[in-house]
Amino acid sequence: MRIALDAMGTDAAPVSEVEGAIRALRELDDDLEIVLVGDPVLIEAELARHDGVPMDRLSVVAARERVSAKDPPATVVRRKPDSSIAVGLRLHREGEVDAFISAGSTGAVMAASLFILRPLPGVERPSVGTFFPTAGAPTLLLDAGTNVDCKPRHLVQFAHLGRVYMADVRGVESPRIGLLNIGEEPEKGDELAQETHRLLAADPTLNFVGNIEGREIVKGACDVLVADGFAGNVLLKFYESVAQFILGMVRKELAKADDAPSLDPVMRLLDYSEYGGAPLLGVDGVTIICHGGSPPKAIRNAVRVAAQAVRNDMVADMAAELGGERTSGETA
Amino acid sequence: MRIALDAMGTDAAPVSEVEGAIRALRELDDDLEIVLVGDPVLIEAELARHDGVPMDRLSVVAARERVSAKDPPATVVRRKPDSSIAVGLRLHREGEVDAFISAGSTGAVMAASLFILRPLPGVERPSVGTFFPTAGAPTLLLDAGTNVDCKPRHLVQFAHLGRVYMADVRGVESPRIGLLNIGEEPEKGDELAQETHRLLAADPTLNFVGNIEGREIVKGACDVLVADGFAGNVLLKFYESVAQFILGMVRKELAKADDAPSLDPVMRLLDYSEYGGAPLLGVDGVTIICHGGSPPKAIRNAVRVAAQAVRNDMVADMAAELGGERTSGETA
Numbered sequence: 001m002r003i004a005l006d007a008m009g010t011d012a013a014p015v016s017e018v019e020g021a022i023r024a025l026r027e028l029d030d031d032l033e034i035v036l037v038g039d040p041v042l043i044e045a046e047l048a049r050h051d052g053v054p055m056d057r058l059s060v061v062a063a064r065e066r067v068s069a070k071d072p073p074a075t076v077v078r079r080k081p082d083s084s085i086a087v088g089l090r091l092h093r094e095g096e097v098d099a100f101i102s103a104g105s106t107g108a109v110m111a112a113s114l115f116i117l118r119p120l121p122g123v124e125r126p127s128v129g130t131f132f133p134t135a136g137a138p139t140l141l142l143d144a145g146t147n148v149d150c151k152p153r154h155l156v157q158f159a160h161l162g163r164v165y166m167a168d169v170r171g172v173e174s175p176r177i178g179l180l181n182i183g184e185e186p187e188k189g190d191e192l193a194q195e196t197h198r199l200l201a202a203d204p205t206l207n208f209v210g211n212i213e214g215r216e217i218v219k220g221a222c223d224v225l226v227a228d229g230f231a232g233n234v235l236l237k238f239y240e241s242v243a244q245f246i247l248g249m250v251r252k253e254l255a256k257a258d259d260a261p262s263l264d265p266v267m268r269l270l271d272y273s274e275y276g277g278a279p280l281l282g283v284d285g286v287t288i289i290c291h292g293g294s295p296p297k298a299i300r301n302a303v304r305v306a307a308q309a310v311r312n313d314m315v316a317d318m319a320a321e322l323g324g325e326r327t328s329g330e331t332a
Numbered sequence: 333m334r335i336a337l338d339a340m341g342t343d344a345a346p347v348s349e350v351e352g353a354i355r356a357l358r359e360l361d362d363d364l365e366i367v368l369v370g371d372p373v374l375i376e377a378e379l380a381r382h383d384g385v386p387m388d389r390l391s392v393v394a395a396r397e398r399v400s401a402k403d404p405p406a407t408v409v410r411r412k413p414d415s416s417i418a419v420g421l422r423l424h425r426e427g428e429v430d431a432f433i434s435a436g437s438t439g440a441v442m443a444a445s446l447f448i449l450r451p452l453p454g455v456e457r458p459s460v461g462t463f464f465p466t467a468g469a470p471t472l473l474l475d476a477g478t479n480v481d482c483k484p485r486h487l488v489q490f491a492h493l494g495r496v497y498m499a500d501v502r503g504v505e506s507p508r509i510g511l512l513n514i515g516e517e518p519e520k521g522d523e524l525a526q527e528t529h530r531l532l533a534a535d536p537t538l539n540f541v542g543n544i545e546g547r548e549i550v551k552g553a554c555d556v557l558v559a560d561g562f563a564g565n566v567l568l569k570f571y572e573s574v575a576q577f578i579l580g581m582v583r584k585e586l587a588k589a590d591d592a593p594s595l596d597p598v599m600r601l602l603d604y605s606e607y608g609g610a611p612l613l614g615v616d617g618v619t620i621i622c623h624g625g626s627p628p629k630a631i632r633n634a635v636r637v638a639a640q641a642v643r644n645d646m647v648a649d650m651a652a653e654l655g656g657e658r659t660s661g662e663t664a
Binding site: 134135145148149180182189190191193213214215216217218219228229230231233234235236237238239240241242243245246247249250253254256257258259260261262263265266269270 | 466467477480481512514521522523525545546547548549550551560561562563565566567568569570571572573574575577578579581582585586588589590591592593594595597598601602
């Protein structure tokens with residue numbers, strides 16, 4: 001299995017990417033190969049700083065351009081065809097690799113993936129998901145901000161994409177699907193939520209557990225939380241900031257004590273880098289998008305997630321789930 | 333000044349209400365009178381448990397019925413005309429009191445207030461606001477869940493209602509108005525957010541500070557946060573639960589230490605009862621809605637907030653702000 005890794009994506013590129021790749025090769029499966037895509041001079045220099053790199057399973061593909069946060073996402077492929085994002089995704093489309101990982105601009109990776117890999121037949125709106133830490137297992141939120149003004153049928157598609165992801169990548173066979181809403185009863189919510197509830201409840205292939213209110217999320221009330229990208233994105237950004245806000249206040253109090261206990265276990269649970277990035281679901285390929293601030297561990301975990309998706313034929317399963325025929329057999 | 337207090341609203345009614353009323357009379361202004369509305373037998377029995385009650389400024393008005401969470405809000409006034417909610421609001425409409433406070437079912441208090449007090453001219457959708465604790469001053473979120481499927485003009489009305497509330501009740505003369513959105517730039521967001529941004533930016537009477545992302549809220553980036561009630565309600569319920577979730581984890585770690593510092597200062601900042609309830613804005617009167625679990629302190633703070641709204645002619649100011657003529661001069 002070969003995975004392309006954009007080496008120019010993080011704020012500290014290619015440091016995090018190179019170390020993350022080396023850790024993945026050492027710690028994950030023997031049949032894994034990683035292709036680092038980016039500036040070969042920078043990548044080789046960074047590789048030289050590490051000892052014992054398994055070079056037999058690591059290669060470099062040159063990409064002369066780099067996408068910045070200022071590049072308009074929609075035109076990245078046309079304006080920067082030699083960027084690490086475009087080059088890596090073309091390797092994926094052409095079957096040279098089985099998955100693509102980038103910590104570059106989410107909008108650019110998303111737009112380039114849609115353009116180069118294409119949506120799966122039957123998928124109107126591919127969706128970026130993200131994991132929420134909860135008191136139980138982490139919950140996959142779909143959509144996390146890429147799709148606003150959704151129709152009910154889009155949210156139903158998110159539910160199916162999430163179902164396959166949880167089954168193939170996280171081993172949850174019949175994931176509990178919840179609908180973000182402002183009340184428990186089916187008739188609660190806005191027009192979108194009401195109609196989506198009706199469609200989800202009528203779908204016998206989904207384990208729909210009903211409406212999930214804001215207060216139920218952190219209890220781990222569902223495995224996949226379906227929402228319009230507006231509410232999803234607001235929640236996502238709010239969660240990270242509230243956690244930091246509260247822990248900041250707690251730390252101030254703890255600093256007053258001589259021998260305060262460590263908050264490391266709490267930090268670990270809330271640490272997004274444990275979850276291995278945000279999957280873009282519904283395209284004809286495996287794209288994983290990481291935070292720009294990803295440490296090597298997050299990159300390594302993204303490789304683990306991508307490998308799992310490839311190993312379990314996630315893309316083929318999504319194509320079958322969404323009812324369309326696959327146009328390419330290269331990627332899974 | 334006279335304020336009607338529904339004595340049958342909290343889960344512990346009338347215990348919290350009676351103690352809260354007594355504390356308000358002792359600690360707040362001398363010209364304050366409180367009318368407890370509810371079952372006179374229960375109220376008198378509870379009053380008898382307190383010493384030195386200032387009975388010259390406290391009276392009881394009998395209401396034979398009690399609204400439960402199971403009563404459909406829309407029909408409460410018709411089905412339970414002698415409920416403490418309906419009786420208290422009629423006292424307000426008739427000018428017997430200047431404000432009404434209840435910790436009963438939010439939906440019922442809202443619906444009964446709309447029916448009995450009526451919306452102010454020019455206000456299409458009266459809105460329940462709620463306060464978010466932040467690193468700065470608390471932020472007033474409008475709408476917190478009563479109005480979904482809002483149009484842009486409704487959100488602009490929320491901004492004006494919030495502006496007057498912050499000026500009259502919290503003394504913030506030119507409150508910063510923010511629009512909940514998923515990006516900073518004006519063109520970000522769904523159709524509702526984009527058009528609302530345009531309207532708010534074009535309104536010279538508002539101190540509009542632009543889009544507020546989920547991560548900016550707890551930084552105290554604005555004084556009034558305008559949102560559709562769907563996103564607002566999701567955020568509100570999520571905030572409370574995330575705070576509890578994180579502090580629960582922190583407490584578990586602290587329990588391992590012999591001499592852990594107190595988290596009381598953190599708890600105080602996050603304590604909703606400090607904020608004195610959720611105001612219903614845009615009706616021809618002052619209605620404050622408290623949590624069902626309100627302790628006496630929260631009731632006392634709701635009285636303080638209601639008194640401030642009355643003293644500063646909040647209702648008249650809102651009527652002027654929203655451009656309509658007032659139909660009644662009783663309440664402010």
